[in-house]
Amino acid sequence: MSAAWVDGYLAAWNSQNGREVAAFMAENVVYDDLASGLVHHGRDAVQAYVEQTVAFSNDYRFVTVSTQADGNDYAIEWEMLGTNTGASGGFPATGKPYRIRGASIGTLGADGRITANRDYWNVAAYLIEVGILQPPPA
Secondary structure, X not given: OOHHHHHHHHHHHHOOOHHHHHOOEEEEEEEEEOOOOEXXXXXXXXXXXXXXXXXXXXXXXXXXXXXXXXXXXXXXXXXXEEEOOOOEOOEOOOOOEEEEEEEEEEEEOOOOOEEEEXXXXXXXXXXXXXXXXXXXXX
C-alpha cells in the first residue's frame, strides 16, 4: 500500500460513486463496519453500502489523518466530515454537520484490491454531533 493508493482510495470515496469505491475491492471482499454492525460481502454489496452512505450524507468527504502498512496489511486513520442530510439506521435526518474520527484496517490481495476491511468509529459521538443523542452531563 502506497500513499498514492490511499489517496486514490479516499478520492473514490469522496467521489460518492459506489462503482469507484467497489473498484478497489476484491470480488469476494468482506467489508465490516463494526460501529453499525453491518458486514458487506462482495463488491456489489460494498457499492450498495456507498450508495447508502450518500443517502444519509450527500456532502460527506474523507480526510487522511495517518496511514500504516506492513506487507499487504494496512491501517488508515481518517476523519469523515459532512452534513446529516438523510435518514439512516432508523434515525431521522437532522441537517446538522458532523466530524467522525475513525480507522480502516484491512488486507490487500496480490492484485492490490481489498480482500478484507474493518471500519472502526464512534457511533455515539456521531449521534451527539447531529443532535440525536444528548451529551453526557458535565
